[in-house]
Amino acid sequence: MSFERIREKLNILADAAKYDVSCSSSGSKRQNKNKGLGDSSGMGICHSYTEDGRCVSLLKILLTNYCIFDCAYCVTRKSNDIKRAAFKVQEVVDLTINFYRRNYIEGLFLSSGIFKNADYTMERLVAVAKKLREEENFNGYIHLKSIPGASDELMREAGLYADRLSVNIEIPTEQGLKQLAPDKNRADFLKPMKKVKQEIIQYKQEKKIIKSTPKYAPAGQSTQMIIGASGESDLEIIATSNYFYKQYNLKRVYYSGYIPISYDNRLPQIGTPVPVLRENRLYQSDWLMRFYGFEANEIVNAHHPNLDLEIDPKLSWALRHLDQFPVDVNKASKRMLARIPGLGMKSVHKILGARRFRRLNWEHLKKIGVALNRAQYFMVCDSPDFERRDLTEHQIKQLILKNSTSKYAPMFNTQLQLFS
Incomplete structure (x- = not known):
């Protein structure tokens, strides 16, 4: 395939990936071995900053922006009239290695629209990570987006090659998901989350006994919620985050303010993006729960269902x-x-x-x-x-x-x- 076509795909699929903010490598300790490529130890990914002030980045793309679903809030939904493209597995591997050799990136964040079905898509995501690890001896950071509804076997394999896995629950409440993405089921999001949680616990226990046990998703798992697309209060959003932290041992919950991409009568016609300041307040609240010992109902409750934008x-x-x-x-x-x-x-x-x-x-x-x-x-x-x-x-x-x-x-x- 010509260089021009690869570049066109990269432009399309890198642009489509910008709406996913759940890409951080914190927590991974994968060391370089056998004179391989890359080292994810102690590094942040995707224009994150390390403790010594270094800015590091990753190749952040979709495997494809074709999708069988028609979620109102998503730019890649099947009814949206946009340019479509899809990478082959080897093309993503080659791009990652070439970009790494040129010192453009220090890892890969790979997500995808869902084409055919969940397992078909997840198989290809796993194949990319497997080729990078086993054929290219790549030890840099890899973050794979888990596909809702993927089989337990594929999720288990994904965690053996990726540093972090994430399933975006997309909308904070089940009611909002039904309204804006009626083809999707909240249970399909929870299934891979539960599997990853169980595998992380199991592999840690086995490693205590057998030192050669491989690492499983050493940077854990994360998720992302779209804020403002379905009218939830901050109370509902923070309660959802608190639930996932406690039930699925998530490393991070990311908040992405709704950006009006194109008209859809299922969406609130607010005309403008959600204020960045609201995202900031949610992240501050998240920090209080994770590191300062605050309970969710101390930050927001029935008497104060929304965060004060004036003060932290x-x-x-x-x-x-x-x-x-x-x-x-x-x-x-x-x-x-x-x-x-x-x-x-x-x-x-x-x-x-x-x-x-x-x-x-x-x-x-x-x-x-x-x-x-x-x-x-x-x-x-x-x-x-x-x-x-x-x-x-x-x-x-x-x-x-x-x-x-x-x-x-x-x-x-x-x-x-x-x-x-």
Whole structure:
């Protein structure tokens, strides 16, 4: 096949893949061996940044944008009038190796539309990863998109070659999925997730006994939800994420704001994309659940079903629970320190270490890196003054917004202008 045709396919299928944001390699420790190609150890993928500031990327494409389904929110749906293309298995392998040799990429993110059926498509995705590992001795990062409805045998094989697997549940609620993708069944999404979870647990247990047991999806599995296409509240979205984290041991849930691609009467006619700020607040909430010990119902609940776009969710929680503040940083538990707005987990650990040797004051906290423009209203230390005094929730919020204009006000005002 001519170079021009390959380039045309690449343009079509790389562009179609841009709507999938669930591509991160965090957690994989696949080492280079036998003088092979690539090394995914400790690296991020797809224009992610490593801890030392390096930007790394991957070849992110679809195997094909042909699809048997007609999901209202998807650009590759069968009723959409777009250019179609499909890679052969060997073409994807050759592209990956050639791009890697030229130092363009450090891994592969491979997804696909569904043509013929789930197993037919999944077989080809697995074949790409298998060829890369066994024939090309490629040890770089590989992320495969699991196809809903694929057999257990194919899912097991996929995890032996890929670093991470992901099944996009697409719409946060089953009702929304039925409305916008009536051909799909939520059970088909859950089946491969369950299989991957079981295999990861089983292989870890076997490796404790038999050291030569191969790794199975060492970077775990993830999923992605489209936000704003079916009108769910933040409460419903976060509850869904919490469910999948707890039931399927997911590494990450990704949130993708709905982008109006073409007209479909099943979709909300909002005319503009979902505000990026809403995505950001959902990611911040996700972070609180994964690393700060927050429960989903603490972040949003029936009384507060949607996140406050003006302020981050931790600050929002603190303002709703002023009765639990101020916190004495020289005495408070790790859990309560982590709930002070302006304290990240690094600062929390520094405080826990430093206060073993002396009582901390405002100057010590500044040196540690605490964002005092927010934290000062919620804590006391070995300095006599306390900034909160008798301020109300509204007054504290306005003071923080006023003193944090570079972080909050311009973004919020811009979003209001763009999406009002």
